[in-house]
Amino acid sequence: MDKEVTAESIIEAFAYRANIRGMAHEPTRLRFMQTRFEPIEASSTGASRDEIAIPCPAMKTASLRQPTIMLLGSGELGKEFVICAKRLGCRVVAVDRYPDAPAMQVADACEVIDMLEAASVRAIVKKHNPRYVVPEIEAIRTEALTAIEKSGVTVIPSARAAHLTMHRDAIRSLAARVLKLPTARFAYASSEGELAGAVQRIGLPCVIKPVMSSSGKGQSVARIAGDITKSWKYAIDGMRGDTKTVIVEEFINFDYEITLLTVKQRASSGGKSFFVPPIGHRQERGDYQESWMPCAMPPQLIKKAQRMAKKITDEIAGPEGAGIFGVEFFVRGKEVIFSELSPRPHDTGMVTMISQDMSEFELHLRAVLGLPIPKLTLRGPSASAVILAPREIRGEPAYAGISDALRTQGVEIRIFGKPSARPYRRMGVALATGKTVADARRNAARAAACVRVVEGRDR
Numbered sequence: 001m002d003k004e005v006t007a008e009s010i011i012e013a014f015a016y017r018a019n020i021r022g023m024a025h026e027p028t029r030l031r032f033m034q035t036r037f038e039p040i041e042a043s044s045t046g047a048s049r050d051e052i053a054i055p056c057p058a059m060k061t062a063s064l065r066q067p068t069i070m071l072l073g074s075g076e077l078g079k080e081f082v083i084c085a086k087r088l089g090c091r092v093v094a095v096d097r098y099p100d101a102p103a104m105q106v107a108d109a110c111e112v113i114d115m116l117e118a119a120s121v122r123a124i125v126k127k128h129n130p131r132y133v134v135p136e137i138e139a140i141r142t143e144a145l146t147a148i149e150k151s152g153v154t155v156i157p158s159a160r161a162a163h164l165t166m167h168r169d170a171i172r173s174l175a176a177r178v179l180k181l182p183t184a185r186f187a188y189a190s191s192e193g194e195l196a197g198a199v200q201r202i203g204l205p206c207v208i209k210p211v212m213s214s215s216g217k218g219q220s221v222a223r224i225a226g227d228i229t230k231s232w233k234y235a236i237d238g239m240r241g242d243t244k245t246v247i248v249e250e251f252i253n254f255d256y257e258i259t260l261l262t263v264k265q266r267a268s269s270g271g272k273s274f275f276v277p278p279i280g281h282r283q284e285r286g287d288y289q290e291s292w293m294p295c296a297m298p299p300q301l302i303k304k305a306q307r308m309a310k311k312i313t314d315e316i317a318g319p320e321g322a323g324i325f326g327v328e329f330f331v332r333g334k335e336v337i338f339s340e341l342s343p344r345p346h347d348t349g350m351v352t353m354i355s356q357d358m359s360e361f362e363l364h365l366r367a368v369l370g371l372p373i374p375k376l377t378l379r380g381p382s383a384s385a386v387i388l389a390p391r392e393i394r395g396e397p398a399y400a401g402i403s404d405a406l407r408t409q410g411v412e413i414r415i416f417g418k419p420s421a422r423p424y425r426r427m428g429v430a431l432a433t434g435k436t437v438a439d440a441r442r443n444a445a446r447a448a449a450c451v452r453v454v455e456g457r458d459r
């Protein structure tokens with residue numbers, strides 16, 4: 001156990017690791033629960049049509065001139081965000097490491113760079129002079145974001161939040177050791193030998209993940225001691241960046257898991273945090289397969305999750321940090337266990353494109369721009385199911401079966417427009433409503449199964 005663990009010591013440690021010594025981080029005092037906490041009362045179970053009251057005081061109006069937004073990462077979540085931004089007349093520059101990424105297809109301009117190179121990130125910010133830089137992925141040289149923020153550009157929700165969440169171990173140490181949130185027991189290991197020791201301390205089965213990765217990449221469950229070598233290799237092959245460190249987590253046999261979308265508005269404009277009702281989801285290979293709303297969850301457990309989400313989002317983003325967060329929890333009996341969070345829209349939150357009037361992308365945009373978010377209207381039982389590529393397809397893929405998918409009332413399809421496919425790559429999502437959550441999930445799964453990712457695009 002660390003002698004004295006503070007948010008600053010964690011940030012220092014990770015600044016060191018990212019080889020960004022010398023970057024002066026603003027000293028941040030821990031705020032814990034000093035800020036007022038006013039969770040909204042959200043009906044947790046089956047309300048078919050619901051309106052969620054969101055505290056919306058008379059917010060100071062944001063600038064009327066539509067800004068330039070630079071999106072770092074241009075996947076499917078970014079694409080939906082850009083569509084919302086374009087509807088409100090913003091100018092958007094979409095950035096990714098490969099051309100024709102989904103969000104680039106709907107943006108005003110695009111840049112193809114390696115976002116892990118600080119100089120490249122700084123150069124495109126200088127070129128386009130955006131008012132907001134919105135990270136859409138974790139793999140960004142956060143040193144550059146800190147410098148950009150210091151130069152007066154608003155980084156969403158803050159450079160510090162992007163920095164901490166990029167490293168699984170940084171955010172976990174902060175959550176468990178500084179904020180004292182309940183988490184799975186965990187240990188870190190930087191070699192196969194250390195991993196064996198860590199697994200012994202945590203016990204089997206356990207989950208082994210690279211500290212830098214997402215969407216389940218490099219993640220495996222070790223069930224017997226003989227799995228350790230395989231898990232180490234798998235983690236090293238699936239990791240991003242150059243940090244050969246893994247986190248070993250106690251395997252939580254949860255009853256269900258949720259994403260709590262938490263919207264944070266700037267304190268200076270009178271905005272408060274509020275929560276979208278929990279989203280239930282199912283994962284395979286550490287990757288999201290389907291999600292649904294509403295997710296049946298006792299109100300007192302929702303409150304627990306909300307308190308934790310408020311605590312950690314306030315801590316990492318500070319009073320002026322604005323935007324949506326996907327805060328992930330496991331629920332086991334009466335325990336609500338913090339897992340991790342994204343300081344941006346969440347893949348499981350794609351269900352909000354059908355479940356409510358303002359999707360997670362619209363909420364993110366409004367929070368970023370400081371626009372009012374008066375109230376959320378829920379549309380009843382809703383679900384999303386992913387459309388995955390079955391195999392490698394080099395050129396631009398085509399999609400068969402969309403017309404079959406769309407035969408069912410309440411079904412919508414989103415094709416992301418990725419320029420190539422590989423096994424299990426997420427290529428689209430089916431969205432559906434239904435009479436019940438089970439019905440909505442069935443409709444979404446059926447629609448997703450209709451759509452096949454195939455070779456060769458028709459004229």
Ligand SMILES: Nc1ncnc2c1ncn2[C@@H]1O[C@H](COP(=O)(O)OP(=O)(O)OP(=O)(O)O)[C@@H](O)[C@H]1O
Nearest residue numbers: 184207213214215216217249250251252283286287
């Ligand atoms: N300690 C654990 N016990 C049980 N299941 C776990 C544990 N950790 C992760 N999982 C399962 O694996 C999924 C993915 O894990 P996690 O969210 O940590 O990975 P990720 O790569 O960050 O995924 P994403 O980027 O899609 O959120 C979880 O949603 C959960 O279903």
Ligand SMILES: [Mg+2]
Nearest residue numbers: 215328339340
């Ligand atoms: Mg996750």
